[in-house]
Amino acid sequence: xxxxxxxxxxxxxxxxxxxxxxxxxxxxxxxxxxxxxxxxxxxxxxxxxxxxxxxxxxxxxxxxxxxxxxxxxxxxxxxxxxxxxxxxxxxxxxxxxxxxxxxxxxxxxxxxxxxxxxxxxxxxxxxxxxxxxxxxxxxxxxxxxxxxxxxxxxxxxxxxxxxxxxxxxxxxxxxxxxxxxxxxxxxxxxxxxxxxxxxxxxxxxxxxxxxxxxxxxxxxxxxxxxxxxxxxxxxxxxxxxxxxxxxxxxxxxxxxxxxxxxxxxxxxxxxxxxxxxxxxxxxxxxxxxxxxxxxxxxxxxxxxxxxxxxxxxxxxxxxxxxxxxxxxxxxxxxxxxxxxxxxxxxxxxxxxxxxxxxxxxxxxxxxxxxxxxxxxxxxxxxxxxxxxxxxxxxxxxxxxxxxxxxxxxxxxxxxxxxxxxxxxxxxxxxxxxxxxxxxxxxxxxxxxxxxxxxxxxxxxxx
Numbered sequence: 532x533x534x535x536x537x538x539x540x541x542x543x544x545x546x547x548x549x550x551x552x553x554x555x556x557x558x559x560x561x562x563x564x565x566x567x568x569x570x571x572x573x574x575x576x577x578x579x580x581x582x583x584x585x586x587x588x589x590x591x592x593x594x595x596x597x598x599x600x601x602x603x604x605x606x607x608x609x610x611x612x613x614x615x616x617x618x619x620x621x622x623x624x625x626x627x628x629x630x631x632x633x634x635x636x637x638x639x640x641x642x643x644x645x646x647x648x649x650x651x652x653x654x655x656x657x658x659x660x661x662x663x664x665x666x667x668x669x670x671x672x673x674x675x676x677x678x679x680x681x682x683x684x685x686x687x688x689x690x691x692x693x694x695x696x697x698x699x700x701x702x703x704x705x706x707x708x709x710x711x712x713x714x715x716x717x718x719x720x721x722x723x724x725x726x727x728x729x730x731x732x733x734x735x736x737x738x739x740x741x742x743x744x745x746x747x748x749x750x751x752x753x754x755x756x757x758x759x760x761x762x763x764x765x766x767x768x769x770x771x772x773x774x775x776x777x778x779x780x781x782x783x784x785x786x787x788x789x790x791x792x793x794x795x796x797x798x799x800x801x802x803x804x805x806x807x808x809x810x811x812x813x814x815x816x817x818x819x820x821x822x823x824x825x826x827x828x829x830x831x832x833x834x835x836x837x838x839x840x841x842x843x844x845x846x847x848x849x850x851x852x853x854x855x856x857x858x859x860x861x862x863x864x865x866x867x868x869x870x871x872x873x874x875x876x877x878x879x880x881x882x883x884x885x886x887x888x889x890x891x892x893x894x895x896x897x898x899x900x901x902x903x904x905x906x907x908x909x910x911x912x913x914x915x916x917x918x919x920x921x922x923x924x925x926x927x928x929x930x931x932x933x934x935x936x937x938x939x940x941x942x943x944x945x946x947x948x949x950x951x952x953x954x955x956x957x958x959x960x961x962x963x964x965x966x967x968x969x970x971x972x973x974x975x976x977x978x979x980x981x982x983x984x985x986x987x988x989x990x991x992x993x
Contacts, residue, residue, distance in 0.1 A: 872939040
């Protein structure tokens, strides 16, 4: 649990100042008469009513602790000490004020010279999430701002963003009051300070439309007025107290660092280690997948080799015909087709073309045909497409080239139709169609090994 990861002293409300769950008595601190009933001079009956808990936050050195001490000592002006000692642990003090018990929770400030911002926010969250305190809620939040300090700092923006986005949320902002600490030596009017805090470019600017307010006066007068404004209000649960995931220190720290925009060394190292581990796992998974793929391809190759060996054994070839011989035979066939087409076209050109046209034979094209529609039909010409008749640019083909290519085309179409397309060239066309349709249906079922796809041709004698 989150709250167990820090100091044992926070398991109770007893703090470094000597305060406890009971109201302070005069003998426990100092014998000073306080007209506002800050200290109780005489013992009073205990009450079961929960104290009004006020969370006091702000940058380190802006006077949070001193404001509480001045309230205790009835000091109207801020006390200026020679030595600055930043708050390093949460301290809660209880007072009787206007007939009500109030608990002022002093917190470590941001930009603390003795602890990081992450540690400060972690301590505050730990205190608020402690099961002994979480049910009590928070009645008000006082943000202490020192007059004259910038409201445009990037560091201030990051820390205030953590405070509002993680700790307060919209609900907490409605209970947020800005208290300005200002000494008499500071030559700036309080009105100018308020205007600067509410200006458009101010870090605090967006909280005022959401319900945040600024104390009407600075220092103790404003502090006392702010405390009185909380007396009539009921406690609320802050968003940080309602998010169960924040009970995990790692989860909360990661959320804080994300809002801050930077990482502490240990967190950054942990993040890098996590990324390295993830990359290594991804690489190993991809390597395993690649090995499995290679193994699968190897198995398929072996299967293909076995099928090829089986095919050769079923062919029962008496002579081992190499692939190069098959390729050479195909080249010879193509050459014979070319020779035949060229020979026929030369004969037709010499015997008919030169006699049929009254122009230079070199200028005669397919577009000069006496029956062009019939020629287009013979050549399978489609409008708008390139063919043996004319190109898409409208130019016709020379007669000798047309005859050459057309004759080759017809020969190839005849060979495909009569030999390659049928199921087997040695059977009738009707039987070939029946066998082809039957075999296609078997193939669609996916139950025919690639080896058996050649069985009809094998059995047919090819």
